[in-house]
Amino acid sequence: MISLPGLKHNTGKTLMTHAVLLTYTVIALFPILVIIVNAFKSRKAIFKDPLALPTLDSFSLEGFEQVLGRADFGLYFGNSMIVTLVSLFFVLLLGAMAAWALTEYKFRGNLFLAVLIAMGIMIPIRLGTVSILNLMASLDLVNTLTALVLVYIAQGLPLAVFILSEFIRQVPKELKEAARCDNVSEYKIFFTIILPLIRPAMATVAVFTMIPIWNDLWFPLILAPGESTQTITLGVQQFIGQYVTDWNAVLSSLTLAIVPVLVLYVIFSRQLIRGLTSGAVK
Amino acid sequence: MADVKLSNIKKSYGNTPVLHGIDLDIKHGEFVVLVGASGCGKSTLLRLIAGLEDISSGELCIGEQQVNSLPPAQRGIAMVFQSYALYPHMTVFKNMSYGLKIAGKGKDFIDAKVREAARILHIDHLLERLPRELSGGQRQRVAIGRAIVRDPNVFLFDEPLSNLDAALRVKTRVEIGKLHQELGATIIYVTHDQVEAMTLGDKIVVMNQGRVEQCGTPLELYQHPATRFVGGFIGSPKMNFIDGKVAAIGSDHIEIQLSNGCRSRACVEAGDLKVGDSVTLGVRPEHIEERSDAGTLLSGDVSLVERLGEASFIYMTLGDGTEMVVRGSGESTVTTCERIEVSFAPHNAHVFDSNDRALRRLKPGNVHSTAQLAQLKAVGQETL
Numbered sequence: 001m002i003s004l005p006g007l008k009h010n011t012g013k014t015l016m017t018h019a020v021l022l023t024y025t026v027i028a029l030f031p032i033l034v035i036i037v038n039a040f041k042s043r044k045a046i047f048k049d050p051l052a053l054p055t056l057d058s059f060s061l062e063g064f065e066q067v068l069g070r071a072d073f074g075l076y077f078g079n080s081m082i083v084t085l086v087s088l089f090f091v092l093l094l095g096a097m098a099a100w101a102l103t104e105y106k107f108r109g110n111l112f113l114a115v116l117i118a119m120g121i122m123i124p125i126r127l128g129t130v131s132i133l134n135l136m137a138s139l140d141l142v143n144t145l146t147a148l149v150l151v152y153i154a155q156g157l158p159l160a161v162f163i164l165s166e167f168i169r170q171v172p173k174e175l176k177e178a179a180r181c182d183n184v185s186e187y188k189i190f191f192t193i194i195l196p197l198i199r200p201a202m203a204t205v206a207v208f209t210m211i212p213i214w215n216d217l218w219f220p221l222i223l224a225p226g227e228s229t230q231t232i233t234l235g236v237q238q239f240i241g242q243y244v245t246d247w248n249a250v251l252s253s254l255t256l257a258i259v260p261v262l263v264l265y266v267i268f269s270r271q272l273i274r275g276l277t278s279g280a281v282k
Numbered sequence: 283m284a285d286v287k288l289s290n291i292k293k294s295y296g297n298t299p300v301l302h303g304i305d306l307d308i309k310h311g312e313f314v315v316l317v318g319a320s321g322c323g324k325s326t327l328l329r330l331i332a333g334l335e336d337i338s339s340g341e342l343c344i345g346e347q348q349v350n351s352l353p354p355a356q357r358g359i360a361m362v363f364q365s366y367a368l369y370p371h372m373t374v375f376k377n378m379s380y381g382l383k384i385a386g387k388g389k390d391f392i393d394a395k396v397r398e399a400a401r402i403l404h405i406d407h408l409l410e411r412l413p414r415e416l417s418g419g420q421r422q423r424v425a426i427g428r429a430i431v432r433d434p435n436v437f438l439f440d441e442p443l444s445n446l447d448a449a450l451r452v453k454t455r456v457e458i459g460k461l462h463q464e465l466g467a468t469i470i471y472v473t474h475d476q477v478e479a480m481t482l483g484d485k486i487v488v489m490n491q492g493r494v495e496q497c498g499t500p501l502e503l504y505q506h507p508a509t510r511f512v513g514g515f516i517g518s519p520k521m522n523f524i525d526g527k528v529a530a531i532g533s534d535h536i537e538i539q540l541s542n543g544c545r546s547r548a549c550v551e552a553g554d555l556k557v558g559d560s561v562t563l564g565v566r567p568e569h570i571e572e573r574s575d576a577g578t579l580l581s582g583d584v585s586l587v588e589r590l591g592e593a594s595f596i597y598m599t600l601g602d603g604t605e606m607v608v609r610g611s612g613e614s615t616v617t618t619c620e621r622i623e624v625s626f627a628p629h630n631a632h633v634f635d636s637n638d639r640a641l642r643r644l645k646p647g648n649v650h651s652t653a654q655l656a657q658l659k660a661v662g663q664e665t666l
Contacts, residue, residue, distance in 0.1 A: 174367035177334050182381035182432070183355030196371045 032258070039063055039251040046247055063248030067256065075228065076235030081260065083145055083231060084213045087152035091209050092202055094153065095160030096168075100190050102161065103168045104176070114165075120158030125151065126218060136223055143226035151219050156209040163208075167201035168194060203271035206264075214261050232257045284345045284358060284435030284468055285310050286331065291340035293326055300326050301492045303340065308470065308485075313462050315483035316472045318515070323492040324472045325440055331470060332361050332438050344436060357436075360429035364441040366421045368413040368428075374400075375409040378428045399430040402464065403457075419450045426458075430465070439471040443478065455481060476516055480504070488512050510638040513564045519595055519607045521632070522570070524563045528555050534644055535628055538563055542602040546578035548631035550641040561641075564632035567595065567609040572616070576625040582606065584620045598622065 037053055038046045045058030052058070067073050102114050125132075132151060133142075141147040171194060179189045195202070220234040232253065239249040286308040293301040301323045308314050316324040329335045331342065333354035342350050349357045368377050375396055382392045400406045403423045413421055422442060429437055442458070443451045459482055462469055473479055479486050480500045488495040488503065488511070495515075496508040507513035513521045529545060530537040531552045538546045538561060546563060555561070570580075582598040585605075589612070596608040596616055608624050616622055629645035 172365060172367065174363045174365050175369065177332075177354075178361070178363060178367040178369075178428075179380075180334065181332065181354045181359065181361050182384060182428075183353075184380070184384050188384065193369060 035251050036255050036258075038247070039255040041248075043248055046251075060248075063246075063250075063252030064256075066246070066249045067253045072227070072230075073235065073253065076230050076232045077256075077260075079145060079229060080214060080232040080257075083148045083152065084210055086145075086149050087156060087213050088206055088210050090149070090153045091156035091160050092206060095157055095205065096164050096195060096198070096202065097190070098157070098161045099164035099168050100194060103165050117158050117161045120154075121162060125155045129218070129222060133222055141223075143224050143229050145224065145229055147223045148219055148229075148231070151223065152209075152213045152216075156205075156213070159208060160205045163205050164198060164201055167198045171197050199271050203268040206268045210264055210268075211261060214257075285343075286436060286468060286470070287341075287343040288331075289341045289343075291327070291330060291342060292338045293323075293330060293335070294338050299492065301330075304494055306487060306494065306497065308468060310468055311466050313469045313471065313482055313484045315479040315486045316470065316489060317474065317476060317479040317486055318489035318495075320474055322489045324474075324489050327489070328361075328438050328440055328470060328472045331357075331436070332359055333357050334361075358434050359436045359438055360432045360434035361438040361440065362422075362425050362429050362442050364444055366413075366425040366445075368421060368424055370413050373410050373412055374405065374416070374424050374427075377413065377424055378409075378431050381428065381432050395431045396427075399427045402430065402461070403427050418446050419454060422446060422454060426461070435468060437465075437467055437469045439469065441473055442471075443473070443475070458482060476518065480516070486516075488515055490515075506640070506643060507564075507632065508640050510562060510564065510634040510640070513632055513634070513640065517566055517568075519567050519609070521564045521566050522604075522606045523634075524565075524600070524604055524606075526561055526563055528552075528557050528559045528561055531555065531557060536633065536641075538633070542580070542600040542604060544578060544580060546631065547628035548633045549629045549645045550631070550633045550643050553635075553641055555635065555641070560636045562634040562638070564634060565626050565630060567607040569630035570606075570608045570624050570626045572596075572608065572610045572614060572622070572624055574623045574625050577627040578631075579623060579625045580606070581621065581623045584616055584618055584622055587614075587616055587618060596622070598624075 034050065038050060040054045040061065041052075041058045042060035042062065045052070045054070045060075048058075054060075098117070102110060102117075136142050136147045139147075141150070175193060175197075176189055179193055184192070215233060216231075217233045217237075220229075220231040224230070225234065236250055236253045236257070239246040239253070286306075288304050288306040288308075291301060291304040291306075292299065304327060306314075316327060318324045326335065330337050331344075333349070333352060337350050341348060344357055344359070354361075369380065372380065378396045378399060379392045382395060387395075396409070397406065400409060403426060405420060405423050405427060408416060408420060408424070413424065416424065422445075425442070439458075443454055446454060455478055458471075462482075471478075471482060483500055485497065486500055486503055487497045490511050496503060496512045498506075503512060503516045507516060507521075510523065514523070524540050524542070526538040526540040526546070528536055529539040535547050535549045536552050536555065538548060540546055540563065548563060580600060582600040584596055584598050586597040588595040588597075592612050594610045594612060594614045594616070596610050596614065598606050598608065600606060610616060629643075632643065633641045635641065
């Protein structure tokens with residue numbers, strides 16, 4: 001190894017950075033770890049020593065048994081999956097299309113639309129809850145998954161458009177021009193050339209969009225609290241009672257709820273790493 | 283057959299005019315090179331022909347058809363971009379076949395077309411690779427291949443060689459020349475490199491600040507530059523310019539009092555010039571000789587000598603501070619700071635008037651004049 005003064009300085013800096021990041025990771029992961037660890041313990045063991053790992057004595061799957069034993073748990077799970085995936089699909093599709101239109105075409109109101117969408121990032125959608133509830137009530141959509149999907153699309157779009165515009169702008173303009181010379185229609189250019197090239201960005205947006213939707217408690221509680229439309233986060237609440245809380249069941253269902261997002265994240269994160277544009281232009 | 287005809291083509295961005303009325307006639311099968319310094323509008327002109335940008339005013343015809351408002355694909359053109367613009371997520375085969383697939387051609391037809399083009403360009407073995415796995419030269423060939431398979435009436439090349447290294451550039455240049463012979467297609471080629479322009483073009487269009495400065499065969503531009511700009515642009519190293527005043531007018535020459543005190547003869551037609559008018563004398567470095575008896579004598583101090591082997595470029599400063607370049611022989615023994623005398627023959631001199639327009643040369647040396655060239659061409663065609 002070559003010892004340069006500049007390099008040494010950098011190693012120190014790298015160590016510092018990693019120390020900070022590691023500390024943050026530990027703090028962020030600790031509650032999740034506690035949830036998972038305690039999900040595999042008996043009720044007594046949870047209260048005796050919440051931080052202890054499950055031993056042969058304290059190991060128990062009673063929480064999982066209870067959660068999986070209930071038929072409606074599958075329903076909640078399915079609801080969450082449907083809402084998340086459908087919202088995700090539309091956020092990505094509409095977001096990418098809007099981003100393409102806003103960056104590629106010059107039309108009246110282009111800037112106005114862009115500013116409007118940027119404002120969507122700054123103003124939390126929850127401020128509009130009352131009007132949204134009114135709207136859904138008049139549309140007769142209360143207690144339907146459609147209501148949730150619509151709200152989540154609105155919630156996810158601004159950031160999606162914002163991030164994807166940046167990436168679409170980076171696609172070399174010669175590629176689009178070459179395609180136009182090849183008589184490729186604008187739709188085809190978007191779907192066969194632009195979309196494959198911004199896949200890493202789509203994955204980023206997917207992760208950012210998916211997690212808040214999956215974890216949301218607010219809108220399911222307000223818009224779809226009905227028995228048949230509850231999502232997993234809402235479903236967990238029934239184990240939390242005013243006087244008695246079934247911690248085994250709560251922790252087990254939360255542990256189960258982590259799995260699908262984790263799987264989706266693993267799928268998307270592979271895309272995050274790849275830079276696909278290399279080789280397009282020198 | 284597809285002649286390309288540009289009549290009074292203008293382009294402005296907002297209120298900024300970029301092209302000020304371009305007229306150009308390109309015959310079928312001609313290799314036309316648009317050349318000029320960066321920012322002169324040559325690439326813009328190409329993009330207008332391609333249909334990638336709108337023409338502000340004027341008329342563009344390809345074949346018999348006015349194509350001003352047609353989209354690129356319907357103009358029968360194919361463009362090769364400076365950056366190649368290959369679709370990065372498609373293999374070479376898919377890159378080349380994409381346009382045909384979109385056009386709804388049959389699978390066998392596409393396959394045959396692509397393989398034929400790949401054979402011409404020697405990229406048959408690369409068809410299954412992705413663009414990022416190719417070298418610069420190979421990518422360039424794929425880009426050309428993508429243009430060939432579409433059988434366009436007109437090929438448009440936008441500085442296709444500027445991303446290649448020097449050796450590859452020369453090689454690819456030769457290949458493009460051969461390709462033109464093989465395909466017999468009309469090619470419009472944009473470059474800022476005058477060597478590319480001279481070697482490839484049947485016709486060169488020199489552009490300057492959004493105007494066509496001169497249009498002609500490579501030798502015409504070299505021997506009869508119409509303006510001082512063309513004189514300086516064509517040829518390397520650049521033509522030397524020395525300011526002066528007309529001192530006397532003869533029947534087959536004029537005499538010029540140069541700013542460094544020398545008096546020079548130049549074999550040009552005087553036209554409207556009068557004694558006392560300011561003119562600029564132009565002499566190419568290769569026409570100045572390292573001896574004192576060729577004609578007009580100039581003396582100055584050598585500031586730098588570049589030795590290329592087959593020649594030496596001698597940079598010298600005349601008495602009045604004018605900088606000059608002389609192409610001396612490779613064996614030249616001149617050294618820096620030395621004082622030397624050089625001379626040039628009167629028939630090698632170019633003279634530009636105060637508006638930078640060239641005066642007609644009367645004895646352009648051992649080379650053909652435009653009229654002679656036209657005559658030769660006519661004779662050649664008859665014998666064919």
